[in-house]
Amino acid sequence: MAFRFVYRNPALAPLFFAVGLGCFGAVGYGIYKLSFDPDVLTQRWVNPTPHNNVRQDQNTKFWSPNREFWASRVGIADPRAAFLAAESAAEKAGSKAVQKVKEISAKVTEGP
Numbered sequence: 001m002a003f004r005f006v007y008r009n010p011a012l013a014p015l016f017f018a019v020g021l022g023c024f025g026a027v028g029y030g031i032y033k034l035s036f037d038p039d040v041l042t043q044r045w046v047n048p049t050p051h052n053n054v055r056q057d058q059n060t061k062f063w064s065p066n067r068e069f070w071a072s073r074v075g076i077a078d079p080r081a082a083f084l085a086a087e088s089a090a091e092k093a094g095s096k097a098v099q100k101v102k103e104i105s106a107k108v109t110e111g112p
Helices: 002-008 010-036 067-072 080-093 096-110
Strands: none
Touching: 002 010
């Protein structure tokens, strides 16, 4: 039925083509984002923190015109290492704040 309508009104063919291509692109981009984006979490039990697996030189954008920026980041130290080292040092020292956080998180996980 739609083909007959386009056959009778050939000037509308580009409109149907453009709208169809736009719908296909929107659905395809949504599927791409759900499948490959580290910010989207679909299966929490598999990997609860997928954003922590992103390297300093890994581009997570769909398209980036500045490829030299990502190439220049190869070999940069992970900035999270300083925070992880400070956290482990505080735990070893028996910090009161760390103990308080563990106490509160234990209460929260126990529930009422």
